[in-house]
Amino acid sequence: MRLKSMLLYAVSAAFVLCLAGCGAEAPLVIDKQGQPTDPPSIALAEETVRALRARDATLRVGSIIKVPSMLGDRSGDQPGSDLILVQDFLLSTLGSMGARCVFVDRDGQPVIEGLFIMCELFSEGRAAATPETLPDGTPNTRFLTGYIDVAGEFVIPPRFRFAADFREGLALVMENSTFGFIDLAGDLVIPCQYAQASDFGEGLAAVAEDADDGRRWRYIDPTGATALELPETVVHADVFSDGLAAVTVTDPARPERAAKTGYIGKSGAFVIEPQFESAGAFVDGLAPAKRKGRWGYIDKQGEFAIEPQYLDAVPFEGDVAFVHVRKRVWPWQSDSWRECMYWLDWMHTDRIDIL
Secondary structure (H helix, E strand, O other): OHHHHHHHHHHHHHHHHHHHHHOOOEEEEEEOOOOEOOOOHHHHHHHHHHHHHHOOOOOOOOEEEEOOOOOOOOOOOOOOOOOEEEEEOOOOOOOOOOEEEEEEOOOOOEEEEEEEEEEOOOEOOEEEEEEOEOOOOOEOOOOOEEEEOOOOOEEEEEEEOEEEEEEOOEEEEEEOOEEEEEEOOOOEEEEEEEOEEOOOEOOEEEEEEEEOOEEEEEEEOOOOOEEEEOOOOEEEEOOOEOOEEEEEEOOOOOOOOOOEEEEEOOOOOEEEEEEEOEEOOOEOOEEEEEEOOEEEEEOOOOOEEEEEEEOEEOOOEOOEEEEEEOOOOOHHHOOOHHHHHHHHHOOOOOEEEEO
16 A cells, blocks of 8 residues: 555656646746746645645645635635645555545634545635445546535535636536536526537626528627627637637638637627637736737727737736746756746636645
């Protein structure tokens, strides 16, 4: 058993270092002027690590700490919104897929503990969780997910193949390879019938259904009724944010050309014409957009406020955003654990990895 534990630890360590060595670039955090800065909740992550170690908690290679937001402060006053999630994949039962998940408060005091294959932060009083064992005692071999409350009890049983955070009282879920929406009670208020779907934002969600002539996109309201039809040329639609939604279209007259992304208002008309290779959500007047292979940030006139220069970028949260820059950083070459942390998890803006 001791040898098995050592082997498991070694494999996990090698896996994390492999992740650290497989990418080519390093991200950093910028402010709205495009200047490098530190996200405010890095301090919270560091305080959590210190608090856990002060309580003699073991943080091993492969551990993950998820704070309410690695960038902005979205904690609010919903139940569980201030809890920090610690996942230790090496504390799971040997030979199982589960991780020991502990929700702690700002002092590192455990509030909720359990064995889960995966768990997410709380949103609107619910946290998506995939248990090792289903309520009937059978192993969760299909990786079904449900939602727990702040007492750690499943208030929505694990029955979904995919379960997103709650947004505006509804959560996107998947059953039988199609998507629908549940309410906070777990009732399926919009049946699983869509091939693709976004979260709700500003009272609307983008959904797509397969048809004989391709995939057709539209926006629905919280009752599932169509709120906005989209033309057949739309190949992808995103969630509304800041009054606009990124929509990607093809040009029927020139099908050999790549699809372009622009932004529509709630009338369905383009406010910013399709011209970008890709684009993300607007937050406080800025949105990530890609042109000629590089990402920058545009304003609501479609002009670049931060010039395209990054390999990748995500929407702003609060006053800061993650961007991907051309700079190779290997963990054993860096004097800063923060640099490696950003480099590993630039896409996961609510978590850090403990190396």
